[in-house]
Amino acid sequence: MEFGPHLLLATLEGAVGAAVLALTALGLSLVFGVMRVVNVAHGEFYMLGAVVAWFVASTLGSAPATGFVAALLIAPVCAAVVAMAADRLVLKRLHYDPEATIVATIGILYIMQQTALMGFGPEARPVAPPFNTRIALPWVEWGENGLALFYPWGLSTTSYKLFVIAAAAAILIGFALFLSRSRFGLIMRATQLDRETALAFGIPVERVYSLVFGLGAALAAFAAVLIVPIQQAHYLMGADPLLLSFIVVIIGGLGSLRGTVVAALLIGMSDGIISVFFSPTLAKILATLLVALVLVFRPQGLYGKKRA
Amino acid sequence: MSLSARSIALHMSLIAILFILCFTLSDYHQGNLARILVLATYAIGYNVLFGYTGLLSLGHAMFFAAGLYGLGLPMHLAGLAPLPAFVIGVLCAALLSALVALLALRTIGVAFMIVTLMFAQCVFLSILYFGTWTRGDEGFVIPQAARQIMGLDLTDPTTRYLAALLLFSTALLITARIMQQRFGHVLIAVRENEERTQMLGYDVFRHKFLAVVISGSISGAAGAAYGLLFGYVGATFASVQYSIFPLLWVLLGGAGTTIGPLVGAVFMFYLIDYSSGFTNAYMLIAGVALVLLVLFARSGIMGEIRKRWVPWLP
Amino acid sequence: MPKLMTSRRSLLKGAAAGGLLTASPLVARFASAQSSAPIKIGFQQHATGIGAAYGRWYGRTTDAAVKAINEAGGINGRPVEIIAEDDGTDPKRGAEVVEKFANQHGTDVAFGTLFSHVVYGSAPAAGEQKMPYFVVSEGHHVASGKLNRYTLQPGITDVKSQVQAMAPYVSENLGKKVTMIFPDFAFGHDHRDFFTAAIEAQGGEVLEHIAIPPTETSFTKYFPKIPRDTEVLYHVMVGPAVLTFVKELGEFFGPSSPEIFGFIDSLEAVDLSSPGLEFLEGTYFWEGNPRYAQADQTSFDKNFRAAVGVDENGASVSDPADVSTYAHMFGCWETLHVIKAGMEAADYQGPQDRQKLIEAVEAMSDMAESDAHPQGPKVFNGKTHQVFGKQYISRVEGGKLLRVHATSIEDTLYPDEVDYTTMTF
Structure with missing residues (x-):
């Protein structure tokens, strides 16, 4: 493929990855920002979302669209309920101690993975997309008659992939409004800024934490439902989004919504675009190194404030 | 008895017990314990950085792998003898840890976790990328005939156990000694309050740098020993889960205790080994055990013992 | 809910029911052997980890093969018992499992590994424990000469x-x-x-x-x-x-x-x-083996499908959405039959005869298409320990x-x- 179309294709693919990543990372960022908890099990809530989506879609069966829409509603709720239960039963009792919560969430990770293996099985299972039309994309070229449109071989996307980008963008905008306009958003931001003062002002911090933990898991699950018609539900699928989300959260700067989105775009896109220039594995190595070096030389992240 | 005399007595009797176990355990448990001793050495290396200095790395598998491949590749490709290969393995890990320290120590907290994680991921992918020599994920076998040092057959179970014990004891005594010296006290001070240590006039960066190098070198020695004693070198050992293992062992056994790493490694190994005996859902059991442990014994096994009964425990 | 058929748990239950077995007519069939103690085969199974989808079907095929072998009188008149251990599709755990077979369970042979990195990781342990190690991996590791005399691949091509x-x-x-x-x-x-x-x-x-x-x-x-x-x-x-x-x-x-x-x-x-x-x-x-039953399907393939519980579309008879790993799993069936043939040729009595077993398998060459080899005829190369088909x-x-x-x-x-x-x- 020629360079131009190849770059366009890589950019589009990168955008889909970035969209899903932004949602997943937002969930992690929220938990991390408000509760200061490193949730190692975050990827498993993502996995849970995908698995529930498969159950919902295969139970309803009939039309792919019904199953998908139902999954979009049910899966995040399921993930949130499980997450809130984990918060009440475990994290709260640990008083959100940073080290202890790491071990506890590793434990939760094992529990969720094994439960999925037993209840769902080891196979990768597909969910049908509600719609999926292949859209061939045109490219321009200087021909004999000046500018001409043509359709390069393989330059295409699908309507569903475009929908994923749009849906993720909508959720992100909605969430930004929710944070800045709603009362609960205000309470969350207050708790994030200063837990003690929030307590002093009568904010039920523990209940806020519980809700935040559930909301974080729900965001991950929602992202998974979006991706599962493209990829498949598999009980080990949580590892990759977990690592990437971590990177996004740190690169973006703690608790910065804008930073998280920008970092997700940066990482999603760089993964796609670097692959244009190098062999795939080398591209992965370079992309990883690049992000690590960004952090090394800007440890507070892109939008974070330097902490004393 | 003074504190340091008590601690020497404790460590010496631990080593003596482990020595006696070599001749009293069944073949199966002797084999397991040999493996655990090497892995516990890895955990000791991790503990230097995490338990004492308070730096949580998620990329220690790269140091383990540097030792493993630093030993394995010269033996595999050039037929080098085990001892010089072992030295090369440890040097590789030392070099890599120095490089990582220079870059990663610019960050703190969670950023440090992520940076180490990503460097380790680069090492993992590089092993795959250079598959022509490393044979990627499949790895390669170091044949039995090559695993001999001065007439000693390292594939013989007893010799192997004693070699593993030698490695473990060396690492244990070195770290115990370091932690009793001023250098070690400064590391702990860094863990407790970095700014104050800085203000007291200590060169915090230099101490942290050395801690990373010591930690990485011990982890690398464990990796090199693993390849030599068990005859297999492969990319799995550089993957993320092998970075998480030492964290778990140390947290379970008790971070910042000298024998916690061994206790944690033994505990995890037998938890999985026994539970896999009656169910395939042993991961579930491991998960539940972790949650329970952290709920009811937050400082890890040795940490709780120190807190409740034996305050002098090193 | 999909469930592993070969689990250690179910085997333990099976052992508990062993008392019942003595009263059953099966025992009479095995009684002629010098020892009626079972031949123990350690099954290194990818029950968890990245290989779990394969491991499940390897387990089902193994169960079916052992059932078939036992119904036909076992090996040297002794029943066969499978001891499954999960290796988590991890080379380190793989080596530990081989040692466990040798020193804890006292199995006669080890068998069943699929993923190449687990084979590489486990083979040194098999060599040191002098444990015949029959892999079903389709890797080129065995034939490349990188492993040892105790590792063989007689049931699947590389x-x-x-x-x-x-x-x-x-x-x-x-x-x-x-x-x-x-x-x-x-x-x-x-x-x-x-x-x-x-x-x-x-x-x-x-x-x-x-x-x-x-x-x-x-x-x-x-x-x-x-x-x-x-x-x-x-x-x-x-x-x-x-x-x-x-x-x-x-x-x-x-x-x-x-x-x-x-x-x-x-x-x-x-x-x-x-x-x-x-x-x-x-x-x-x-x-490796056609997933869909072909028009000219042999009776061997038909019997194999029936024994394992696979329909003509290569899926589980109980769940048409549960598709098998049909191109690989026949290897477990055939390998177990090779172990049987090798043990019978070597007059295998116990672990002291492990070398004789290896030599007996090395001496094999042509394997005709049959109920023991439903995928097709094969030629075993004793020098490279690899089968061709x-x-x-x-x-x-x-x-x-x-x-x-x-x-x-x-x-x-x-x-x-x-x-x-x-x-x-």
């Missing part, structure tokens, strides 16, 4: 012979300009090296090698590297992302694709009627795989790279 046997058909029927897509680890590199050499020997060429990092979950961005003048696209992928890979391949090409030839590994345990796979119609696959090429027609070509065994042979029989025990 990737080198599979790949080179494909080249004549591909170059004659599909095209000579090939682009290869494979995972960037050792299994993929074997495909790259062996197929490239084989297609060049046929007068063809490989235009581009595209190695995909194994951690990858989306693939479209790599496809533009496929050169425009590609006539045949050769793909092989493993792991949970295979379905994504194949789907995205279809979406990338749309209506104008080159010929596509893949290894069924890319779709093992995946339903061909999954959404997004319609474009596979008319493409070709290597199959027919390979199949199928075309997707009407959503099913229809066999269009079977190679000869000669197509799959290559010069020996090792002579294990000269090595000491």
Whole structure:
């Protein structure tokens, strides 16, 4: 493929990855920002979302669209309920101690993975997309008659992939409004800024934490439902989004919504675009190194404030 | 008895017990314990950085792998003898840890976790990328005939156990000694309050740098020993889960205790080994055990013992 | 809920029921042997981890084979007992499991590993414990001479012979300009090296090698590297992302694709009627053993399917969506029958006869197509410890795989790279 179309294709693919990543990372960022908890099990809530989506879609069966829409509603709720239960039963009792919560969430990770293996099985299972039309994309070229449109071989996307980008963008905008306009958003931001003062002002911090933990898991699950018609539900699928989300959260700067989105775009896109220039594995190595070096030389992240 | 005399007595009797176990355990448990001793050495290396200095790395598998491949590749490709290969393995890990320290120590907290994680991921992918020599994920076998040092057959179970014990004891005594010296006290001070240590006039960066190098070198020695004693070198050992293992062992056994790493490694190994005996859902059991442990014994096994009964425990 | 049939737990239950067994007529059949204690076979199973989908079907096939062997009188008049241990698809745990078989369970042999890195990780332990280790992995490790005299692969062919046997058909029927897509680890590199050499020997060429990092979950961005003048696209992928890979391949090409030839590994345990796979119609696959029952199905294949519980579409009889790993799992069945034949030839009595067992297997050569070898006839090479057999090429027609070509065994042979029989025990 020629360079131009190849770059366009890589950019589009990168955008889909970035969209899903932004949602997943937002969930992690929220938990991390408000509760200061490193949730190692975050990827498993993502996995849970995908698995529930498969159950919902295969139970309803009939039309792919019904199953998908139902999954979009049910899966995040399921993930949130499980997450809130984990918060009440475990994290709260640990008083959100940073080290202890790491071990506890590793434990939760094992529990969720094994439960999925037993209840769902080891196979990768597909969910049908509600719609999926292949859209061939045109490219321009200087021909004999000046500018001409043509359709390069393989330059295409699908309507569903475009929908994923749009849906993720909508959720992100909605969430930004929710944070800045709603009362609960205000309470969350207050708790994030200063837990003690929030307590002093009568904010039920523990209940806020519980809700935040559930909301974080729900965001991950929602992202998974979006991706599962493209990829498949598999009980080990949580590892990759977990690592990437971590990177996004740190690169973006703690608790910065804008930073998280920008970092997700940066990482999603760089993964796609670097692959244009190098062999795939080398591209992965370079992309990883690049992000690590960004952090090394800007440890507070892109939008974070330097902490004393 | 003074504190340091008590601690020497404790460590010496631990080593003596482990020595006696070599001749009293069944073949199966002797084999397991040999493996655990090497892995516990890895955990000791991790503990230097995490338990004492308070730096949580998620990329220690790269140091383990540097030792493993630093030993394995010269033996595999050039037929080098085990001892010089072992030295090369440890040097590789030392070099890599120095490089990582220079870059990663610019960050703190969670950023440090992520940076180490990503460097380790680069090492993992590089092993795959250079598959022509490393044979990627499949790895390669170091044949039995090559695993001999001065007439000693390292594939013989007893010799192997004693070699593993030698490695473990060396690492244990070195770290115990370091932690009793001023250098070690400064590391702990860094863990407790970095700014104050800085203000007291200590060169915090230099101490942290050395801690990373010591930690990485011990982890690398464990990796090199693993390849030599068990005859297999492969990319799995550089993957993320092998970075998480030492964290778990140390947290379970008790971070910042000298024998916690061994206790944690033994505990995890037998938890999985026994539970896999009656169910395939042993991961579930491991998960539940972790949650329970952290709920009811937050400082890890040795940490709780120190807190409740034996305050002098090193 | 899918459940592992061979679990240690169920075996323990089985052992508890052992008292009942003594009263059953089965025992009379075994009673003639000098010892009626069971022959213990350690089954190294990928029950968790990345290989779990394969491990489940390997377990079902193993259970079925042991049942068949025991119903036919066991081995040397003794019943066979499987002791399954999960290796988590991890080479370190694999080695530990082999030691556990040797020192804890006291098994006679170890068997069943699929993933190559676990084979590599476990083989040193097998050699040190002097434990005959029968792998079912299709890796080139055994025949390459990198392992030891205790490791054998008598029940499934290796990737080198599979790949080179494909080249004549591909170059004659599909095209000579090939682009290869494979995972960037050792299994993929074997495909790259062996197929490239084989297609060049046929007068063809490989235009581009595209190695995909194994951690990858989306693939479209790599496809533009496929050169425009590609006539045949050769793909092989493993792991949970295979379905994504194949789907995205279809979406990338749309209506104008080159010929596509893949290894069924890319779709093992995946339903061909999954959404997004319609474009596979008319493409070709290597199959180790045809997943769909063919028109000329042998009685052996029929019996094998019935014993394991697989229908004519290669799926579980109890759940048509539960697709088997049909191209690989016959290896467990055949390997267990080779172990039986070897133990009977060696008059195997116990662990002291392990060397005799290895020598007896090394002495084997022709294995006729039979109920013990339902995939087809085979030739075992005692020097390289590797078996050779027919390979199949199928075309997707009407959503099913229809066999269009079977190679000869000669197509799959290559010069020996090792002579294990000269090595000491």
